[in-house]
Amino acid sequence: xxxxxxxxxxxxxxxxxxxxxxxxxxxxxxxxxxxxxxxxxxxxxxxxxxxxxxxxxxxxxxxxxxxxxxxxxxxxxxxxxxxxxxxxxxxxxxxxxxxxxxxxxxxxxxxxxxxxxxxxxxxxxxxxxxxxxxxxxxxxxxxxxxxxxxxxxxxxxxxxxxxxxxxxxxxxxxxxxxxxxxxxxxxxxxxxxxxxxxxxxxxxxxxxxxxxxxxxxxxxxxxxxxxxxxxxxxxxxxxxxxxxxxxxxxxxxxxxxxxxxxxxxxxxxxxxxxxxxx
Numbered sequence: 001x002x003x004x005x006x007x008x009x010x011x012x013x014x015x016x017x018x019x020x021x022x023x024x025x026x027x028x029x030x031x032x033x034x035x036x037x038x039x040x041x042x043x044x045x046x047x048x049x050x051x052x053x054x055x056x057x058x059x060x061x062x063x064x065x066x067x068x069x070x071x072x073x074x075x076x077x078x079x080x081x082x083x084x085x086x087x088x089x090x091x092x093x094x095x096x097x098x099x100x101x102x103x104x105x106x107x108x109x110x111x112x113x114x115x116x117x118x119x120x121x122x123x124x125x126x127x128x129x130x131x132x133x134x135x136x137x138x139x140x141x142x143x144x145x146x147x148x149x150x151x152x153x154x155x156x157x158x159x160x161x162x163x164x165x166x167x168x169x170x171x172x173x174x175x176x177x178x179x180x181x182x183x184x185x186x187x188x189x190x191x192x193x194x195x196x197x198x199x200x201x202x203x204x205x206x207x208x209x210x211x212x213x214x215x216x217x218x219x220x221x222x223x224x225x226x227x228x229x230x231x232x233x234x235x236x237x238x239x240x241x242x243x244x245x246x247x248x249x250x251x252x253x254x255x256x257x258x259x260x261x262x263x264x265x266x267x268x269x270x271x272x273x274x275x276x277x278x
Contacts, residue, residue: 041059
């Protein structure tokens, strides 16, 4: 059951996709929706002047300006949420990027679901790093919305990206509220004979979901490693899928570790809302 949702509203990127997607989803689930937004303080602001009091004064002035940017973004969100009749709250922050990532990551652990925007490689922004940090720190499901997303969120047709791994299983369990409401569920496997343990085969998964009263269809495909992500997205387009469910591989970028290849490629070229768990 999803009754408490957190959405990250960017301050340095277009915010419309995050606002529209999160509010429509919360309205459909009759869930409470909290929004967090960060105005970023440049790390250099703390080193502009020497001397403790002078440094503190400069930093505090920059933090206040950053906080105003976050509050401005959340004003737009709050207006839309109120108009939609959605229970909501706002959490503005003014902080340096590292502190913001840690604070939002800790906050995210208390929610049933977090909603973030796909990072945009065309825009150099700390707002691109926060979604990844939430994925690695939340300890729960994170819904990535493509930055091209428009309109209301729906999840009538769902694709499960299944490789039999622990993270895929975690994502599957986290997606249970969406699967229960879906009209069609497609189990997607890539190179199943080589990649999926027999005990966790797509067939066994279909049997398991059938015991929950969920009807599924399996599509098995073959692809080289570099073609896995485009193969999934091509199938998603062919099947008119509204949502993909997959494990989120890799580790925190801010901790100088790297994302798994398929996850990184999906975040770079996402065309369908994707629920990930790490």
